[in-house]
Amino acid sequence: MVSSSQPGRRTRAPCTLGAGADSGQCLAQEISGGWVGSQGPATRFHRVQMILGPTSGDLDDDAVAAAYPWPAEGPWVRAMMVTTLDGAAAGPDGTSDSISSSVDKAVFDAVRRFADAVVVGAGTIRAEGYGAMRAKPADVARRTAAGQAAAPVVVVVSGSLDLPWDSELFTASTERPIVVAGAGATAAARAAAAAHCDLVVAPDERVGPGFVVDTLVARGLRRIVCEGGPSLLERFVADGRLDEADITVSPAFAGLTERPGSARDVVRHFELAHVIHAEGFLMNRYLAPGSGR
Numbered sequence: 164m165v166s167s168s169q170p171g172r173r174t175r176a177p178c179t180l181g182a183g184a185d186s187g188q189c190l191a192q193e194i195s196g197g198w199v200g201s202q203g204p205a206t207r208f209h210r211v212q213m214i215l216g217p218t219s220g221d222l223d224d225d226a227v228a229a230a231y232p233w234p235a236e237g238p239w240v241r242a243m244m245v246t247t248l249d250g251a252a253a254g255p256d257g258t259s260d261s262i263s264s265s266v267d268k269a270v271f272d273a274v275r276r277f278a279d280a281v282v283v284g285a286g287t288i289r290a291e292g293y294g295a296m297r298a299k300p301a302d303v304a305r306r307t308a309a310g311q312a313a314a315p316v317v318v319v320v321s322g323s324l325d326l327p328w329d330s331e332l333f334t335a336s337t338e339r340p341i342v343v344a345g346a347g348a349t350a351a352a353r354a355a356a357a358a359h360c361d362l363v364v365a366p367d368e369r370v371g372p373g374f375v376v377d378t379l380v381a382r383g384l385r386r387i388v389c390e391g392g393p394s395l396l397e398r399f400v401a402d403g404r405l406d407e408a409d410i411t412v413s414p415a416f417a418g419l420t421e422r423p424g425s426a427r428d429v430v431r432h433f434e435l436a437h438v439i440h441a442e443g444f445l446m447n448r449y450l451a452p453g454s455g456r
């Protein structure tokens with residue numbers, strides 16, 4: 164499993180899939196910090212069921228992970244987001260943590276566990292405070308045996324390069340983070356950033372998702388999770404660069420601060436592949452039409 168060790172859905176305390184589930188029908192949720200799966204004894208158990216999809220019924224830890232397969236070859240981009248019933252992406256704390264849950268976080272972890280790269284917008288990094296990106300030892304062994312890096316690489320997309328360079332994300336992640344900057348980033352900001360990450364500057368002021376994907380694939384990073392936020396995800400959808408959308412519906416209203424509406428001319432439809440239920444949360448997996456998976 165993969166960990167980032169601070170509060171927030173993306174920095175949420177990771178959990179061990181497969182450890183502590185006595186009946187094979189529960190997810191073991193571990194609450195404290197550290198890398199995923201290493202936070203001490205499991206403290207809560209939740210029944211997790213696939214209610215629509217290729218299987219049905221209770222899912223053990225490995226079955227949850229298996230419900231989010233990566234294709235054998237080629238680039239694949241999946242988004243991972245949680246939304247409330249009224250479409251909010253964050254709760255009153257200004258992060259996704261207050262609209263998430265332990266089971267949602269467990270599925271979130273399964274989705275990113277064997278990714279090559281985790282792509283995040285700078286606004287989400289600033290709001291949610293990502294911790295270090297690491298993998299638990301058993302997963303390191305499985306990853307390296309499969310030819311992957313020991314942990315996913317965090318990839319931050321930013322125009323300003325105003326990022327928390329002293330955070331654990333940049334100081335303690337297993338793999339050196341990549342930052343993809345817009346062409347408008349100043350020389351001073353680029354120089355400062357280069358001390359903390361592999362800096363890649365896009366040809367345009369707004370970084371194109373295609374540029375991000377091509378950059379990662381050229382480095383052998385083809386299993387890509389986009390963890391938002393909404394602004395970055397919108398660009399991936401608009402440019403047709405999203406293959407899979409893993410969207411949790413939280414059974415809660417958080418209230419919206421802006422008038423809902425659409426900024427796009429075309430509504431893009433995805434196809435429902437499965438629904439996992441736990442504790443009133445629905446973890447929905449959607450695939451882009453024609454993705455063939």
Ligand SMILES: NC(=O)c1ccc[n+]([C@@H]2O[C@H](COP(=O)([O-])OP(=O)(O)OC[C@H]3O[C@@H](n4cnc5c(N)ncnc54)[C@H](OP(=O)(O)O)[C@@H]3O)[C@@H](O)[C@H]2O)c1
Nearest residue numbers: 244245252253258284285286287322323370391392394395
């Ligand atoms: N519900 C969920 O699953 C979820 C997921 C993620 C985030 N969130 C929440 O969403 C909120 C943040 O939303 P957001 O839309 O502002 O997040 P975001 O997309 O992560 O951040 C926007 C910022 O990212 C950079 N950016 C994004 N796309 C870019 C592009 N194409 N080119 C260059 N820079 C780009 C820019 O950074 P610079 O300002 O540095 O130029 C931009 O200001 C927070 O409250 C967070 O907690 C929720």
